[in-house]
Amino acid sequence: MHVEQILSNAQLVTADRVFYGTLVLRNGLIAEVAEGPSRLPQALDLNGDYLLPGLVELHTDNLERHMTPRPGVDWPSVPAVLSHDAQIIAAGITTVFDAVSIGDVNPKGNRMQKLPAMLDAITKAAEAGLTRAEHRLHLRCELCHPDTLSVFRDLVENPLVQLVSVMDHSPGQRQFVLESKYREYYMGKYNLSSELMDEFITLQMANSRQYSDRYRAAIVEHCLALGLSVASHDDATRAHVEESARYGMTIAEFPTTVEAARGCRDHGMQVLMGAPNIVRGGSHSGNVAAAALAAEGLLDILSSDYYPASLLQSAFALAAQNPSIGLAGAVRMISCNPARAAGLSDRGEIAVGLRADLVQARSQDGLPVVQQVWRQAKRVF
Structure with a gap:
């Protein structure tokens, strides 16, 4: 028929x-x-x-906002997935990689405890045909958490997993080369006193020394053996990029400098930046503007990150700002390019x-x- x-x-x-x-x-x-x-x-x-x-979204934290709509409020997991799905499809996103975090640096957080319920709810909703977008999983692996490797091994065999990113949010790493910036960011984010912040920094640095290099190598090796796409996160220098390239990573999420983005281009890595960065006119954390990378020809993929509707809006804004890119080129960054980077050749x-x-x-x-x-x-x- x-x-x-x-x-x-x-x-x-x-x-x-x-x-x-x-x-x-x-x-x-x-x-x-x-x-x-x-x-x-x-x-x-x-x-x-x-x-x-249809838009292809590789990195969105939007589901977490529906699972925990207010601090201390846990919403029933399947209704949370369906609410998230409705917002995703209304934004024109037909394939979404829901980012779930393995390893929580927040001393007061409970992300790790919520992981089983989140994954179970996504799987059940998709299998029952309740979701309107196609949902896949993006495992975000925080390398300086002691349990990251064991939890990763438990989750990576889930058939919905198709993308994995590795990151180290400890002082002196990637986004936080300066400890002063790290202290300012996390004291405000987690409402820590100066004394608790000192303890937090000491713990994170010790965990990074003990786990990060070993976990990075083990996770990437496992992913490449399974044919999964692997992304770096917050590369700030050419040395960071060269390290990521040596591990076989093909996507660079949110490089923080022009230098790092150029290094990604030299090593054949796809540069992914936040669509909110385009819509707002710059990075909320003071890093390089996505539009600046686009003007240099160093932008390949846009991600809505924390605001689904920003994806389509960013493409139209970028096309208006850069006639040389045009609408067709900008739309490739939210459809074809992310699909191909994630190994999807049938869409985008x-x-x-x-x-x-x-x-x-x-x-x-x-x-x-x-x-x-x-x-x-x-x-x-």
């Missing part, structure tokens, strides 16, 4: 250009891409709106034979407003 749909009179955003045209969808795939409107009466008129490939682009994951968006004074979303040709929003 051939189930066919025709979407017409849309500005199609393909991998290399934008043009008015028509798509024919058949059995969940894109069957035809044509210029101009369709004359067939069953064609759905999209009124000249943009039609983009409007092309014949690929999945019909699509987003209809209307531009209102430059702000993209999602109108409809399809996942494998089924309308889900």
